[in-house]
Amino acid sequence: MRTLFLQAPSFEGFDGGAGSRYQAKREIKSHWYPTWLAQLAAMVPDSKLIDAPPHGITLDQIVPQANDYDLVVMHSSTPTFASDIATARALKDVNPKLKIGLVGANVAIDPKRSIEKAEPIDFVTAKDYDFTIRDVAQGKDFAEIGGLCYRDNNGDIQETAPRPTLTDMDELPFVTPVYQRDLKIENYFIGYLKHPYISFYSGRGCKSRCTFCLWPQTIGGHKYRTRSVENVVEEIRWAKAAMPQVKEFFFDDDTFTDDLPRAEAIARELGKLGITWSCNAKANVPHETLKVLRDNGLRLLLVGYESGNQQILHNIKKGMRVEVAKRFTKDCHDLGITIHGTFIMGLPGETKETIQETIRFAREINPHTLQVSIAAPYPGTFLYNQAVQNGWLTNTEQDLVDNNGVQIAALSYPHLNHTEIFHSVEEFYRRFYFRAPKIASIVGEMLLSREMLQRRLREAVEFFAFLREHRRVSH
Template structure:
């Protein structure tokens, strides 16, 4: 029996919903449901029995999920959402409410936050509420409310951060709930992983498997117009867990996950506060914690900080370079130029830290020539690995609003954000380029980058030297090479 079902709903096999650009990925990436896990930790700490189900990771379809819910008989179900899967997410809520009369269903996540009214009034029904933005405290308050009496409109109106259908079917948006300032008040997520999930199901090519994902902060002070989570979930101001709390959780992971090879810190930008990053690294060294880790980092780190990160166990950073074109960088509010990027790449290489470089095509003003220049820039930077995608614009972001206003969104439904088999689709155009041309340029970039003899020889040598590198390379490459050769899809 369970009081509450917390569900990453079924959609496509190995659909990675929690990542910033949800899709079935070419590398076989499957993100940990970090935000849902944090919610589970909060609910369990308050005494609720929770059934935490990650359907894409476990390979469960909707009938299996419904059967599991019927057996558990929860009074509340919380379902995560994403833009490309939203119709399936709403259908999952409808199936659950049909099978369990009296079940209260609430949707969370980026798309539900950005399109709460649209989600609540969907024809298929089944969604009774949306917990917007950062949702742990909102869902906890809702659970307490449901346990103490009926879910009347008057009572639901007291829950900050909640949207729901009021009298006569009118959409009611309660005031936003303030962001959690004391992140140390949140229980750790690692024990939730151990109780409910199989960490072997999850994979991030930036970390040696088996791995786990943790976070040391929420929010990002930078203004990139396309970045999803700071604009829909975590906010534009960074908030931090205490370093000792983080490292206590790291130590717990090392003690309780046999064979654990690495930890990925899924902060929006771990290095946003450079002084704190120094303290973090120094504390790892001081406590004698020996583990490989990787993180999202901005391309503005000095050589001495990179060297300290490497001494503390940092193996790789995931960095958005995005473009070599000044106009595109300005348009996306990147706030950093190519010369600084080059210096960062050189300093990272000198420190012995691998770099996964991210590049995006199709911003306003981008032309075939500017994108070809970005490809040349990527080759000259020579990051250890790279990804090349069209800009993915999602509701709730400044980029989505800009493209929509200018008529640059070439999609008729949310499912178009993915190809039929679940890969990222191209839903944008600009003044000069249409989706097919942007896709072809992404394919060209990947082939030019990954089919270089020098790159292939380097990857083979690394895989032979390190068992962890071998496992990571084989797992990512098995799927990726098929798409690389086939091309013509994003």
């Protein structure tokens, strides 16, 4: 089937790509790669991938292409579900014979209910849908394809048997050739990564049980299923030659350091290639491993600290001790490894006092940059079920973003309400960044590079615009 893989337009500046941990409009211009869709496109020869948000492609530009395809597969998220359905309806209006399917965490958790709410949609998938989509694109009978929920010829909804969990990750083709073919990689920005960068997965799943985290609880699972070292290195070798402008490779695995011997083995091979790379890590990597990674091209670790309060870390099943995180961070500073730290306001157990404790913690450990998010109870997560059961989320259909795509505070507690959680984000940013040592560090970085000067000035304009928007939403 002539197949289009589509990340549809939604909110202006919205970062809804499948690599996004929080699908929302960012403080600064930010776009992750549509890796899940690119993986599917790599499975289907002669297909096309359109990632509308980073490329500024509008619905009016996409709809006329409806007659060029037999099949459209869209990645959907909880915040964009309504607009994704509107896109599907517009495509069907032009080409009623078009088959349209949705993939993503929000439909995988309850496929039947998702398709019931999505009249123009012909099918949705459960998790591990790579080969499911390949079978659809090959024109196989829906009834014979595992992991599919679909409308039959009578309009009735049918579900097939679950597809077995994918274990041999080397069966999947590389995604980077799809990036090169269909995407302009210069359109992808992440504030803490060198530009242009490339992100992709070397494995799926995460051993941790964090109650808020979307992907392991919906798509990836809690077993870290990995590609072989040789397979990963071969893709990077290919991408380095095919896209020499790339300045940094980012492993977007939920926790690349879940398997330390493998991480070290990959690092040693990357060291031979002479590339700069970064990854997601838990704040418990031992000094000896950090040194191996650093010595072989590691520049930055993205670390989910979440909170500086030990009880909150227990509440969310983080499996992390504050003192261990402090020691790990000091080791990174000593080794010259840059850290981008992420924190979440409004997790269960949060109070006015714990917010201040976390801000003090962030200032003490002093990552180079940080991101502060609001606790988002995505359907399909333990946090969502916990919120419904405890009455923290009074409207179970409540959106996670406002009409402009800006994240809202969906949770509220008897001792800490929506507004207080929402305002804590701005306070956190101001108290971390608006202090002399941090300002001096950023200015020094800008003075060393004209490119970084221009980039940081642009980001500053975007950041202050974010703060203004944040205040507008709060009122």
